[in-house]
Amino acid sequence: MHALRLDIVYLSERGCRLTSGTCGVAGIAALIGLGLAGVPLQAQTAAAGKPSFEAASIKQSKPGAEPNLRLENDRLTADLTLSGYIWYAYDQIRQIDFSRLPKWVSTELFEIHAVAKGNPAKSQMCLMLQSLLADRFRLQVHIVTAEVPVLALILEKPGTAGPKLRPHSEGPPCDVHLPSQAPASAQATADMFPAVCGEVMAMPKPNGAVLVGARNATMEKIAIFLSALPGLGGQAVDQTGLNGRFDFTLEFTPEAKGSPPDQQNVQADLPATTLQDALHEQLGMKLKATKAPLDTLVVGRAERPSEN
Numbered sequence: 001m002h003a004l005r006l007d008i009v010y011l012s013e014r015g016c017r018l019t020s021g022t023c024g025v026a027g028i029a030a031l032i033g034l035g036l037a038g039v040p041l042q043a044q045t046a047a048a049g050k051p052s053f054e055a056a057s058i059k060q061s062k063p064g065a066e067p068n069l070r071l072e073n074d075r076l077t078a079d080l081t082l083s084g085y086i087w088y089a090y091d092q093i094r095q096i097d098f099s100r101l102p103k104w105v106s107t108e109l110f111e112i113h114a115v116a117k118g119n120p121a122k123s124q125m126c127l128m129l130q131s132l133l134a135d136r137f138r139l140q141v142h143i144v145t146a147e148v149p150v151l152a153l154i155l156e157k158p159g160t161a162g163p164k165l166r167p168h169s170e171g172p173p174c175d176v177h178l179p180s181q182a183p184a185s186a187q188a189t190a191d192m193f194p195a196v197c198g199e200v201m202a203m204p205k206p207n208g209a210v211l212v213g214a215r216n217a218t219m220e221k222i223a224i225f226l227s228a229l230p231g232l233g234g235q236a237v238d239q240t241g242l243n244g245r246f247d248f249t250l251e252f253t254p255e256a257k258g259s260p261p262d263q264q265n266v267q268a269d270l271p272a273t274t275l276q277d278a279l280h281e282q283l284g285m286k287l288k289a290t291k292a293p294l295d296t297l298v299v300g301r302a303e304r305p306s307e308n
Contacts, residue, residue, distance in 0.1 A: 059307040061109035089129040095296040140301040151287040152239040162284030171247040200225040213249040252278035
């Protein structure tokens with residue numbers, strides 16, 4: 001399981017997870033051995049017509065390479081572990097079980113350069129990556145579904161949201177954005193954090209706090225992002241009843257774990273807003289323990305690719 005970096009994390013609204021640094025979804029459930037029946041993926045296999053890249057090369061990453069992924073029009077360039085590529089390619093799945101795979105799947109980086117025909121949407125690029133992983137890594141996956149403990153994201157007062165959540169139609173339109181070179185401090189005070197639409201972003205604030213925000217995001221995407229926060233204690237699922245797309249910001253101080261005693265004492269003297277308090281005060285929401293059916297992508301087989 002990867003650790004989440006809160007300095008900068010992006011979740012693409014168009015079907016793919018974009019990250020800088022290491023990333024992952026906390027609380028991956030291992031459902032192997034529970035007698036659950038696997039069901040086929042909804043997506044077609046590559047042989048049955050799933051889109052594929054026009055050309056692609058894969059090789060072991062250079063020593064010292066850092067995890068990264070870039071999409072530029074029709075090109076995908078990345079250095080990730082195989083588990084990272086799987087998270088990216090199957091972004092619609094909330095949980096992935098790697099327990100049947102060897103250690104290298106989550107430790108060794110592979111460099112991929114791939115070119116697609118035309119200028120496909122990011123969701124199509126994800127399907128192409130699924131095809132590439134099946135072809136070159138011999139990846140085999142299936143889905144199991146089970147009712148598991150979750151944290152339901154609900155409104156404290158039905159139909160009433162907090163001050164930091166508003167319909168996207170009431171905020172700046174998506175064709176208005178800050179220049180990419182604008183400093184983070186400017187982006188965070190321009191009433192349009194983050195600078196671009198379709199992403200959930202987190203960045204650090206003073207005294208250990210973190211600012212989370214999104215524009216033109218669904219409540220489901222917001223719940224997925226909450227699930228990735230360290231210490232949440234489970235998968236968050238949207239049960240707010242709010243449809244459509246929203247702009248929101250959420251500022252809180254993550255719970256410190258494993259800090260030296262002197263740092264713990266310093267933080268104890270500073271005003272801090274917990275995630276639960278922030279949800280209540282800023283979004284008018286809370287997390288309630290319940291059970292819900294969740295899909296888990298079970299990765300049954302993978303092989304190291306031959307280089308080209």
